[in-house]
Amino acid sequence: MQVPAPFDYVRATSVAEALQLLERHGEEARLIAGGHSLLPMMKLRLARPDWIIDINDLDELRHVTVDGGLLRVGALTRHADLLDSEEVGRLFPIVHDAERVIADPVVRNRGTIGGSLAQADPAEDLTTVCDVLRAEVVVAGPAGERTVPMAEFHRGPYETACGQNELLVEVRFPVRAGQGSAYEKVERRVGDWAVAAAGAAVVLADDGTIAEAAVGLTALGLEGLATDAAAALVGQRPGEEAFAAAGRLAAEASAPVEDGRGPVDYKRHLADELTRRVMRTAVARAGALTAVPGG
Amino acid sequence: MTTVQDRSAMPQEREPNPALSDPDRPIGYGRVQRKEDPRFIRGRGRYLDDIVLPGMLHGAILRSPVAHARLVSVDTTEALAHPKVRAVVTGKDLEGLNLAWAPTLSADVQAVLATDKVRFQGQEVAFVVADDRYAARDALELIDVEYEDLPPVVDARRALDPGAPVIRDDKEGQTDNHVFDWEAGDAAATDAVFARADVVVSEEVVYPRVHPAPMETCGAIADYEPVEGRLTLYETSQAPHAHRTLFAMVAGIPEHKIRVISPDIGGGFGNKVGIYPGYILAVVGSIVTGRPVKWVEDRSENLMSTSFARDYIMRGEVAATREGKILAVRTTVLADHGAFNATAQPTKYPAGFFSIFTGSYDLEAAHCSVTGVYTNKAPGGVAYACSFRVTEAVYLVERMVDVLAAELAMDPAELRLKNFIRPEQFPYRNKTGWEYDSGDYEPAMRMAMDRIGYADLRREQAERRDRGELMGIGVSFFTETVGAGPRKHMDIVGLGMADGAEVRVHPTGKAVVRLSVQTQGQGHETTFAQILAEELGIPPEDIDVVHGDTDNTPFGLGTYGSRSTPVSGGAVALAARKVKDKARLIAAAMLETRPEDLEWEKGRWFVAGDPTVGKTIAEIALGAHGTVALPEGVDGNLDAEVTYDPPNLTFPFGAYICVVDVDPGTGKVHVRRFVAVDDCGTRINPMIVEGQIHGGLADGVGMALMEFIGFDEQGNCLGGSFMDYLIPTAVEVPDWETGYTVTPSPHHPIGAKGIGESATVGSPPAVVNAVVDALAPFGIRHMDMPCTPARVWAAMQGRPTPPV
């Protein structure tokens, strides 16, 4: 059994109280949601918070609702909740693609979307998904709530716009008619973090050409979207030629590092290969969704 | 789960006589449900960490963060000042007790706590005893150690370079990193065959370092009672008796005052054969504090510091005729033994039974030479279900036969069939000196090919290749040598490899059998009850199996190398037969007849010619303990004890075929099907046999596809957690399809051969052969394990690389 360094523990009963506790205990306090990133780090003594503020009682942060053209997902929503939601799968198949390959059922039963985005692990899958879907993140702080586009929220590995005294409360996804989306990951074994992964979302024009596209990469050293790849797709007729061009540009945009999961050339190859694959699937799925619910 | 064999259609599987018992509750061999499972399933198993003794303290080990460094100083002042710390032990303290170094199982020594240098990352440097586990761990951070870095030896290929840093400068006269040279077979004869062969293939084949990774990590609780000088030691041990003897030799506590208890064990796979520094430190901690001390390692400690497995770099060569007759196999091996030679092998076999690399083939000549070297890595090398290096041997020959098949453009299954030792050649003496006891290889191979639909699969493969799809079919055929050993040839640190069993039939006809071997999940409590049941006709549920406590069991060397059934199983059968013979004398007295006039049917002696007159074992037991006038020389019990010294090893075999699909875009391998046909001789409990096979196959898929302990250039271990050291899940393995043939061992009392390691030994080559077969369109003939997506992709680019 691996044992963490000493810490104190407190359970918040409301968002306001969680914010007060963060304020009171300062720099060495950490929120805990699912605990599946924080606790392993504590057991390895890579993280040594003095205070753990448990937000698992904050039911107001656990919801999945569609409202006014937005899918609103509370920060404490578990991976398993997202996977269980048929509506999420219908509106954003990319979310289910990704959730199916995040860890294993045990982790998915506890791990949360808020914890995932806040942790901002370079191999974490939902950041890419949120990037590609141009999600917005709602952050609560001492001065109230603010809404931050994903592009600004995620600043790099383990770095986000969420301050030490702030709390991520909700993630909002704009529902787009005709959008198709997909995610694919290569892992060494089920439950392993990504060797590499890619996500894409597209909207097709009436003439069948690509009207909008977004491509994102996971564990490949690219922060934010692969904008050149997306730009090369827009206006094109979907097909292998266009996907190959996008794949090539995504690979160029990637900056992978060698580790136990693979060398640089392999990972760059995957940026290309997986971009082409998710584009194929996303295009095939586009158009399936015609009416925007509740919008 | 599919069982290929229809049970009713298998006459070889000995079904119980329906006249004697209910077929679902056989009195003897058959599918008896495991007697130990109710307790495991209900969470009532009692593992080491479940044991809490009054006043127990907790130990934690400070480990070296670097692979090679001089130890300048260890300052424990602050740790000792921690309010919950009871003792801190350093290498210097142990030196004073003459305990800083302990003998290994291979005539080397290993540091219990470092005194001069640290020699691998994770090596034990200091030991803290505290009131609880948390405090012990916290106090480790208060110990101040100064290291002076030394250059490490990481790559075994560089270990013998002239300028290589000498790791073992503690050993007098040691001027390099050489551990041993060992050879088997006839070098000159082999070279002569190679010189005249039509075809020679050669390949460097690496069996990378892997870890047994049992679910339960290693640990010990030492309870030293100073008044009487008694030590009770609870340990995760596969060999409690051998451990007790070694503790007596090392710690100077007389053997009769040591009691070793091995409770339920959560998996061993060889990982729990050796004595780790932590066990010795728990004893020291208990002596120093006068309280029981528990030490249980965490997952990273287990992966980084305990007995690894494999790590063989093998150059394999095969000589053959153009028609595909294999003439000779030759190999040179570089064996990485880590910083201390702590491998558990019989004394005369520093490379274990690697010389079984001649496989299942009738050769004209064979030769191997093995060189062991020290590196700055964790010591060990026995482990992981390898039956003493048979795993490496089988992998080498089965990989090389496929390389030959590629060279000759022959089907690998056909090539094997052409070269098998024929049934009439058994007992067969191979070219490195083993006498294979029995075998009939072709039916097993044909059965595996039939089950999987070999010809159809080859057709499907051709069609898929035309479409650019990568499908591979991998064949492997293995012969193991297990059940060590005859004790005149085989010992571990001087203790002969025999094992014992003691049988007692209680007055009411229930029985107890006490074993020297130690289950770690193999189902001994059931299998050994069934052996006794088959011999004496006592139902298995009426038989208690006792093991894992040196105060209550006969001496023996324990469970590893698939030796429990071949050795202690033989002992149980022979002890039962002694009981049966004695029962005959007592029955004759009870029936007032002559022993010669009695006949046996399962569970009962009766008068020949009048079957209605007889005595059951229960009646005889009561007679023995009662008032029956016993014949002269017969004492009043139904007990017997046997220490079984096997005349030879046993040679299980099997034919495995694996089908994989490889994603050409990502290199990801999917194992589609796996057929395993095993022959372990007599099948005592076919369900347990299949369970052993399923587990071993999963092990094999894991090693072939993902398991690997790597190191960086500084000697940092890259496999120190389950995030980096991957073991397979149900998702990575297919539904196993098992079949069997039965070729009993002619020299074993019940014809049983041992099954514990067959699948671990036989499956990695089947999987790798399948992957390499899938990659054939890229001109690939060999790639090393693990076949991870990245490594398979590199092979597809024409750059297969050895693992580092």
Ligand SMILES: Cc1cc2nc3c(=O)[nH]c(=O)nc-3n(C[C@H](O)[C@H](O)[C@H](O)COP(=O)(O)OP(=O)(O)OC[C@H]3O[C@@H](n4cnc5c(N)ncnc54)[C@H](O)[C@@H]3O)c2cc1C
């Ligand atoms: C074996 C294993 C495999 C995994 N595999 C994958 C994988 O393949 N892909 C993947 O994406 N993830 C994977 N994960 C991570 C998993 O998805 C985690 O659950 C997730 O990263 C973190 O979510 P959590 O709720 O557990 O966060 P916690 O561990 O509770 O917290 C993580 C960090 O986020 C902060 N935090 C949590 N909630 C909030 C909030 N509302 N506002 C502000 N800060 C907050 C915490 O203070 C902490 O710093 C894996 C985890 C494990 C244990």
